[in-house]
Amino acid sequence: MRNLIDISDLSIKEIDALIKVAKDIKKNPNKYNEKCKNKILGTLFFEPSTRTRLSFESAMIRLGGQVLGFSESSSSSVSKGESVSDTIRVVGGYCDIIAMRHPKEGAPLVASNKTIVPIINAGDGGHNHPTQTLTDLLTISIEKKKLNNLTIGLCGDLKFGRTIHSLITAMSRYKNIKFILISPEELKLPEYTKTEVLDKNHIPYVETTDIEEYMNELDILYMTRVQKERFFNEADYVRLKDYYILNKDKLVNAKKDLCIMHPLPRVNEIATDVDDDPRACYFKQAEYGVFIRMALIMKMLEIK
Amino acid sequence: MNIDSIKNGYVLDHITAGKAMKIYELLELNKLECQIAIITNARSNKYGRKDMIKIDKLIDIDLDIIGYIDPRTTICIVKNDKIIEKKTLSKPKELINVVSCKNPRCITSVERSLDQVFILKENDKYRCKYCETILEQE
Known part of the structure; x- marks a missing residue:
């Protein structure tokens, strides 16, 4: 699985495996605190969100990785008229994985076609929030x-x-x-x-x-x-x-x-x-x- | 009512009565300079009433557009006064840049250079590839 755009991208077997790992992380957090050392998560939030963004950032920091990104489109080049495709092409060069929220439905799918960096849909309008x-x-x-x-x-x-x-x-x-x-x-x-x-x-x-x-x-x-x-x-x-x-x-x-x-x-x-x-x-x-x-x-x- | 036969071109036949103008519009036949005949409400033994379009020139026709509007349509290709091929259609699996997504929240409403893509689903309805909004067919 390269991207997570829709929950249907994951099979039940994969979901069960993720739940198993998550339960183990809950039980033994120290075991995981260097798993993502030297990796960078890009959090591209074109729409404000507290919980989802902070939980992604917390997740990456707890895995020993680092985070960069923006929390609303007014603090990104989008406010200058940049397209999703261009933003993703650029940011894809700065990080190893991207969590993206966008008010327009289907934006993460567009993003996933523009970069080899894995894209996680962190919510696209009223559409999906896997x-x-x-x-x-x-x-x-x-x-x-x-x-x-x-x-x-x-x-x-x-x-x-x-x-x-x-x-x-x-x-x-x-x-x-x-x-x-x-x-x-x-x-x-x-x-x-x-x-x-x-x-x-x-x-x-x-x-x-x-x-x-x-x-x-x-x-x-x-x-x-x-x-x-x-x-x-x-x-x-x-x-x-x-x-x-x-x-x-x-x-x-x-x-x-x-x-x-x-x-x-x-x-x-x-x-x-x-x-x-x-x-x-x-x-x-x-x-x-x-x-x-x-x-x-x-x-x-x-x-x- | 007599309409001349065509020498080289297409006869779009068995169009559901009332749909010829939509096909004419989406195929942008108004941009052609050749003769085009649109016959509406013609008698049909099979369907009662039907529309027809005759195009007096062999041009590139997007069959997906016709298949989307009315898959019942048959297409006769005429060369040197003879029908050399008769095509039947089915609904295309994908529609690319035929119609636009009407959902104002869809990314296609703002993203530049993004194709409008609709995918045919199991229930015979088209959904936008991006926002999955159902395409309401006219």
């Missing part, structure tokens, strides 16, 4: 100790939420998965994801607008933020942004071993009174993102 999905899979694997036989509730923006689309694609390859799709009518999962992923793989799902309706059945509740940047119309955003707010009261009927996840940043969709609940896994999830990115960087640089 390393978030790897983080989610590692979190599920650690917290639930399995990736099969799960009922997963996905709540919030299922229309534009790239983490949702990638997670559905990834989980659809595991056995006995059922999805509960919780969203306002306007933010329902796109038809093509239902037909091309869920129906095609015979994955059962139900759609509801009520977050509490299936709460007692869920093994995982994956909350998402309604993202302002995905809306062209401010009024629609304002109307939908606080549609779901998960709080302690709504968890009354939930299973004792429910795993509550969120890709973060959280705004209002999870009340802070849930943070101390042992079922809240979202901060651990963010931490696990570093371990899986360490495993991924090593794999892509072919370091054992």
Whole structure:
């Protein structure tokens, strides 16, 4: 595997191997602290991101490597009108591997065609975010100790939420998965994801607008933020942004071993009174993102 | 209604009624100086109604465009008043620079010199190679 553009670029076998390495990194971090010595990660963030960029940087530093890059397009040549292709051709000469976030969908694919340096898609618009999905899979694997036989509730923006689309694609390859799709009518999962992923793989799902309706059945509740940047119309955003707010009261009927996840940043969709609940896994999830990115960087640089 | 037969050129036949103008437009036949006949709503034993296009010159035709608009179309190549070849079409696996991606968030909307590429998927729909937006066919 030369690039990671879409989670489907990885087979289940490869994902399982990455999860295994990530778990070992979590257990024995010192074993890995010089694995990427003398290697440089380029973090090209054409769109601001705190978590993903910092977790990539933390991952490379913990592997003994170094990092260069920019955190928004205004601090790069893009602000002077440089194309993605030209930026990548140049930066490809400065580093050994690139993690790239771009607001335009498909930009990492364009980049991957312009350099021999491995490209990791760190999010492209509302399209894909494969390393978030790897983080989610590692979190599920650690917290639930399995990736099969799960009922997963996905709540919030299922229309534009790239983490949702990638997670559905990834989980659809595991056995006995059922999805509960919780969203306002306007933010329902796109038809093509239902037909091309869920129906095609015979994955059962139900759609509801009520977050509490299936709460007692869920093994995982994956909350998402309604993202302002995905809306062209401010009024629609304002109307939908606080549609779901998960709080302690709504968890009354939930299973004792429910795993509550969120890709973060959280705004209002999870009340802070849930943070101390042992079922809240979202901060651990963010931490696990570093371990899986360490495993991924090593794999892509072919370091054992 | 009589339209002269052609000596050297193409007859695009069995076009779904109403699609001839779209083919004319995408093949940019308006840029040719030769005679072109567009026949719409002609009677067809097989389909009831059909469109036809006759081009009175042997030019380079992008069959992918016709296959994309209407794979039912048949193409007769005429040389010295005789049909020397009859081609049937299927939907092309890839469309390159035939149509543009309508997704304003797609990288093709801003990146210079990037081909517009659509790939035919299992469900017989085209998706943008970059952003995977489904191409809604007219």
